[in-house]
Amino acid sequence: MLIPLAAVAVEAFSQSPSALWQSITNPLVLKALGVTLGASLLVAAIGAVMGTVVAWVLVRDQFPGKRFVNSLIDLPFALPTIVAGLTLLALYGPDSPVGVHLAYTRAAVVMALLFVTLPFSVRSVQPVLLEVDREVEEAAASLGASNATTFRRVVLPALRPAILSGAALAFARSVGEIGSLLLVVGKVQIASIVIFADVESDAPQAAASLSLVLLVVSLVVLVAMRRLGGRVAD
């Protein structure tokens, strides 16, 4: 496992430092990195909000079919990512039955990433929300706190580490994601797609240089997750 990863670093550094710098700061590469990181941040943010809402509804609300909805959350884990991309293309693509045409735009990239990272956002908050002591909330309410205040001052602080570690996982996954994006990116340049194109056109040094940047981003996220004491770090 380590030898192949070392090979990527060696390949990247096998060129002169200025060549390495040039292949990283090539405008196309910078733009792809910008789009990738921007989309990943947006996905982490939307995922954090919607994941918390979904987790809240699954834990605190009671309605028929809740167990079905709960197992549905894991669907993106089970579904091959290429199928995830195709599903979004089928619904929001050129032949969209609902007339929404998002395919081959950045919006489609964000949608695909939201799809594949949904379980991270929900499943990291859900167990913590189950454990939260509801008496504290009742105490806050009896002391005259409004629901908004109780949520902001009591519930949210308890959930914050879980929400953040879910967002970090979603971000890390988004930065490297390729499977679900292959069919929906069109001409939008994404870091992982650029690496793939470089490999296909036999430019391993360019591919390795961009990979090195992504590896550094991944490692930073991994360390950040450890700090947050997230689920992955158990």
Place this chain on the structure above:
Amino acid sequence: MLISRRTTLSLRSLALLYLTLMLLAPVGVVFYRTFEHGFGVAWAWITTPAAVSAFWLSVTLAAIAVPLNTIFGVTAALVIVRRRGRLASLLNSLIDLPFVISPVIVGLALTLVYGNSGWFGSWLNGHGIQVIFAPAGMALATIFVSLPFVVREVAPVLVEVGDEQEQAAATLGASSWQSFWRVTLPSIRWGVAYGVVLSTARALGEIGAVLVVSSNVAGSTLTLPLLVYQRDSQLGSSTVTGAYAAASELAVMSLIVLLAMTAFSPRRHEPR
């Protein structure tokens, strides 16, 4: 918190609407597009020689990767939880790498090491072994990306069950092998099962890493996800139904995986 009926209902609607738009509707449309020209057409697309061999290649890759990762995963979890020390903590931090590294980078890395001009390339060539653009490389890629699942499911269960029973077995004269089979394994079995299900899902669905090391030739190095990609990216709408048909086949396989997940999930932290 006493939440008004209105807030409860609007939160519930928001969550369900989001899940419907993001998950249910898209998956439903794929099945619709598969069968819009009739069941016969869809069936013909998934029984073409290319599709049948892609199905078996996907199953074979999973059948290689999952058992290896299960053996490695249980061993690694035992080392991380029971041994501690420097090696264990190093292993613990390395194990998550495949989760955070882009699959494309995994593919690139394998090419750089095992490809024709790679580190071991000339040696492998000399012995007539082809790894990259061949099933062997695809198996390596699959093993790599599905590596952490079993470890990550088994480790917390091992922490939870503790080692008192293992110590008791040892005082009663059991060898470490006996104590593993009779005491440890039965108590972590649900965690192992859940990890196996997750690895299987990932192994069957992997495309990023496999895409780089496959030659995309039908009949030899085309997996089911690659077949979906190839059929959808071909020009002309005739193969699109084929892409949807292969996607539905994968979706049905993942539905089975999802059912297994739902069955194992609540029991995985249950001591025996």
